[in-house]
Amino acid sequence: MLTVHAYAAPSATEPLAPTTIERRDVGPTEILIDIKFAGICHSDIHTARGEWGDAGWPIVVGHEIAGVVAEVGSDVSKHKVGDRVGVGCLVDSCRECDSCKQGLEQYCLNGNIGTYGGIGRDGKPTAGGYSTHIVVEEDFALRIPEGIELDEAAPLLCAGITLYSPLNHWDAGPGKKVAIIGLGGLGHMGVKIAHAMGAEVTVLSQSLKKQEDGLRLGADHYYATSDPATFEQLKGSFDLIVNTVSANLDLDAYMSLLRVDGTLVEVGAPEHPMSVKAFSLLPGRRSLAGSSIGGIPETQEMLDFCAEHGLGAEIEVISADKINEAWDRVVASDVRYRFVIDTATLG
Template sequence: MVKAYAALNAREDLKPYEYESKTLEKNEIRIKVHSCGICHSDISAIDNSWGKSKYPMIAGHEIIGEVIEIASNSSMHKIGDTVGLGWHSGYCNNCDYCDVGDHNFCSNTKKTVFSQFGGFAEEVVAEEESVIPIPPKLNLEDAGPLLCGGITVFTPIVEFGINEKHKVGVIGIGGLGHLAIQFYKALGCHVTAFTNSQDKNDFIKKMGADDVVSSTDQVTLKNLGAKFDLLISTVNVSLDWNLYLNIIKPRGRLHFVGAVLEPIKSSVFSLMAGRRSISGSPVGSPKNIKKMLNFCVEHNIKPIVEHFKFSDINKAIEKVRSNKVRFRAVLSW
């Protein structure tokens, strides 16, 4: 039996839960979970915030572990390999997007949390394509959050060809935002952090932000002027988006990677003036996850995490819910 922590109903504390280990199917890999980060999407899954959770719900999709079993036809990984698993646990591998390595746009993905039992467990099963080798130089205790939080904020670099000439603003400095600051600074960009918890200022500057600005102070925002090439929003609450559109340069964009449930209110005039765009992206492809992990090794980028034992999972989740974690909670067995 596999030991896990499951939500039996929406918005309840997780309970110890055991389930029978499944037999591997074609292309599948069994991973012994070493550690797993807690992402806001896990809380959304536990709470049924998106209306598609099934119970028992075993969340967890920032997994670091070891390959312990491989389907007989699979050849991408070896027993004993250290690997990671993020939001997706499988792809169709046979569509226009999978064919060119854009697996995250595949319309037949399997989700680690929603299609199966996830990483708040002793083991997890995933298809080989979605299982990512972890470079030996990464610190395994802290690497989990890169598999979802990290790739989510790294993807815009690849998608939009961001380089050292660009001025980037990161809205919301939590699990995703603190990694975004480190990535864009390492690229050589000028990075401005927008946050409503100004008590983190010194810390945010140490991570590499050139400026720290209040995310809600209208006057300060207006006075910044139209200087940003890219604003990445990692928050899950609505802000005054028109204020943000007005500080974007011509041809720049406001890019959403945090799931705001309310519709985005924006003025078409703010978009037309300067051909500005509003866009969004989900996690990233296996190819780009590998690229990101190598970038982290090259630039010594690490998630800043608080460690919890799996037995303290409810304590950890409560801390994530109350926004008190600096900057990501990671569970280990």
Template sequence: MTTCLGFAAHEAHAALTPIRFERRALRADDVAIDIAYCGVCHSDAHQVNNDWNNTVYPIVPGHEIVGHVTAVGSDVTRFKVGDRVAVGCQVDSCLQCAPCSEHQEQLCIHGPTTTYNGKDRQTGEITYGGYSEHIVVREQFVLRMPVNLDPRYAAPLLCAGITVWNPMRRYGVGKGSKVAVVGLGGLGHMAVKLATALGAEVTVITTSPGKADDARTLGANHVLLSNDSAAMQAAANAFEFIIDTIPSRHNVNPYLMLLGREGVLVLVGAIEPLEPIHGGLLIRNNRTLAGSLVGGIQAIQELLDFCAEHQVLPSCEMIDIKDINTAFERLQRNDVKYRFVIDMTTLRDVALL
């Protein structure tokens, strides 16, 4: 076992403070990783605040991890010391069930082991995430970082990126697809960038006229104001694919009306009950309302390779670890364009205190 320095919350709504904890000893199929950068996700704040009623304290958040390999177990064949790697939302699964065998480890029937606030499959110990110096991860859940992908900005691809990429690939978004992105935050801005890179015609749907310039700068072709009833009526049946990134309970009916024949609306933000859905809107035009949960390891690797090839990177604000509580406060106010990334080398300053 090794001692690790990180930042943890010890109760709901508490500030994150330095903590020392133990990482497990290297198993035969493990990879040890020094963490260089870690993204800050909305789900980190939800989990710290116990919004989903399943948090085990103390909690060390962070599931958008970029770093390099410092040691490998005796059975590891895909990585060596010095390799630049990444880790996303899961660090293990059963690898035997149907979803796992089809490269959808995030849907493991027995439950994936989450990067933090999960349970180690062998010992039952609680997992600690990437707001820390280093991490130990099973080889099958370590991702190769392409050499031409800037590690400073790549971390949010491991959650925000794959969350919108996975349904785009599943439903065939590509050249000429008419795509709408509802909401322009951490998820939405990645959806715009990725759909544009895939060759789609992209419309951002927002309530804020002030976001129009930002949307176009990110690559959107059009902006549709959802509180403009005339514009919404004019856009009826206009889209093949809509990705809804709104993170809270809302009414999806106005967006369903925008889908054409066989159109699909995918929810990726709201993990809670929605407003009642009008069944007639689904029946008309054979529309589909679907959901999507991050992605499997194969899909994340595909995303990293695509982003390296097309130089698609999240828009990030780099912070020191000492500023994480301020970042959480700003996150709640949507005061970031569009993702925070922690420079984890700043933990060295904390260690000197």
């Protein structure tokens, strides 16, 4: 066993604090990763603060992990010591169901194992990337290509793949009009990726305060949804809308912006049930869909795509003693556009 430094949430109401956790010995098909950077995802906050249910405190969160291989098991063939690797939201799945066989481990029919808050095959709770090291199966570690800095790569393991997967699945590209709702940690990657895919990209944001950023990141158009004229002007405009916002929105209004056969894809996770009227779907044969991260093959494809197009997250690197402050700023939407922890400051 290896004792490593980490930051944990002791309960749903207490601030995160330094601690130590144990990482298991490296098995034959596993690797030990020296974590260099860990992105802060809003999911970390929802989980640790009990907003999605009992988290099993104390809990070490973090599923946007970038680092370097420090040790490999005897049967490992995909990675070697010194390789740059990443870990996203999953550290294992059944590998036997139809979804897993298709490389869709995020939809494992027998339940995948999350990077934190899950129970690993060793029977112990999984602990995430707010730590200095992690042990994972080699199949669930992604190769980070040269051309992406590790700190900018970390958020790609969640925010990047969460947007790449629906844009890829619904064929964003030349000739397609794509709208991204919200320009935050998820949305800013959606703009970058959709633009690189060749789509015509529009940002739909509550106000115009981030308009300059949106256009710089690759948006062709930027509209304020607080202006009722926006919905009149853009009616029937888009082939694909990706909603990154975790708050409950008026989905009927946004459905009206779709073209015939258009799709609105939900990647945000609002607290309350979503409501949409049948007559927002029936005219125009519109669809409302959901999408969750990506499987291992698609996540690697995303990383390679980002390296090819020079894409990384827009980040603010922080030391571990600023994590609680950063969480408060995330909740207040005061970050452009992803906090990343320098894990060298954990111990």
